[in-house]
Amino acid sequence: MCALTLPIVVIVAAIVKASSPTNPAFYQQLRTGQDGRRFRIWKLRTMAPDADDRRSELAHLNSRTWPDFKIANDPRVTRVGRVLRATSVDELPQLWSVLSGAMSLVGPRPTSMAPDRYAEWHRARLAVPPGVTGLWQVVARDDPSFDRRVRLDLEYAARRSLLLDLEILCRTVPSVLRFRGVR
Numbered sequence: 001m002c003a004l005t006l007p008i009v010v011i012v013a014a015i016v017k018a019s020s021p022t023n024p025a026f027y028q029q030l031r032t033g034q035d036g037r038r039f040r041i042w043k044l045r046t047m048a049p050d051a052d053d054r055r056s057e058l059a060h061l062n063s064r065t066w067p068d069f070k071i072a073n074d075p076r077v078t079r080v081g082r083v084l085r086a087t088s089v090d091e092l093p094q095l096w097s098v099l100s101g102a103m104s105l106v107g108p109r110p111t112s113m114a115p116d117r118y119a120e121w122h123r124a125r126l127a128v129p130p131g132v133t134g135l136w137q138v139v140a141r142d143d144p145s146f147d148r149r150v151r152l153d154l155e156y157a158a159r160r161s162l163l164l165d166l167e168i169l170c171r172t173v174p175s176v177l178r179f180r181g182v183r
Contacts, residue, residue, distance in 0.1 A: 005092045009044070012089055016045055019080045023049045026093065029112050034129045036115030039102040042093040046081025047074070064144045067113050088176045094132050106165040107131030108153035122146075125153040128160060135164075138171035 013025035027045040030038050048054075054076055061071045077085065084090040097103040103110065110130035115123060135156040136149045143149070156164070 005095055008089065009092050012044055012084065012092075016080055016084075019078065020045075020049075031110035031112055031130070032115050032126065033102055033110050034126060036123070036126050037102075038114070039097065039110075041097060041103075041110065044084055044090040044093060046078060046084050046090045047076045048078060051076040065146045067111060067117070068144070068146050068149075070144075091132060098132065102130075104129040104131045106133055106156075106168045108134050108156065109136065109149075122150050125150055125157065128157045133168060133172040135168060138168055138175050141175065 016025040017023075023045065025045055027043045027047070028040050029043075031041045033039050055069060058071055058074075058076070059069075062069050063072060064070045081090070094103060098105055107129045108125045108131065115126060118126075134153065136143075136152040139152055140148055156168075
C-alpha cells in the first residue's frame with residue numbers, strides 16, 4: 001500500500017513545499033500509542049508553521065472538549081491544507097507508522113498528550129495499537145466529546161476482530177468521500 005501512495009505523497013509534498021517554500025512539507029508530532037509508548041507521527045503539513053503556538057490565542061473558538069482541539073474554518077489552515085484535510089490526503093504518511101509497527105490501520109486515534117495526562121479510565125484505550133482510522137471516525141466523528149470518543153475506543157478494544165476492522169475500513173471510505181468531520 002505504501003508503494004502505491006508514495007508517488008501521491010511525493011507530489012503532494014512538492015505542492016505543499018511550493019505553496020510555502022520556506023516551510024517544511026511535513027508535520028511531525030509525538031503521539032501516544034499502545035501501552036503509553038510515545039512515537040513520532042508524520043502528516044503532510046496543512047497549517048501555518050506557527051499553528052501550535054497560536055492555540056492559546058484561539059482557544060475560545062475550540063468546538064471540542066479537552067484534550068481535543070478543533071476550530072471551524074480554522075485560520076491556521078493553509079489553502080492547500082484545506083484540500084488535503086477535506087480529502088484526508090494529509091494522513092497518508094501515517095502508513096509508514098503502520099509499516100513500522102507504531103500504528104495499525106484500525107484502532108483508537110493516537111493523541112498528542114502524554115499517557116499520564118489521561119484520566120484513569122481513558123488509559124484503557126491504550127491497550128490496543130492506535131490506528132489511522134477507527135470506530136469513532138465512522139460512528140461519531142462530528143461528536144465533540146472526548147469521553148464519547150474514548151467510550152467508542154473501549155468498545156472497539158472489547159470487540160476487536162478482523163471482521164470489525166474490515167467493517168471500519170469499508171465505512172471509512174464513504175465517510176472520507178462525504179467529507180464527514182471536515183471543517
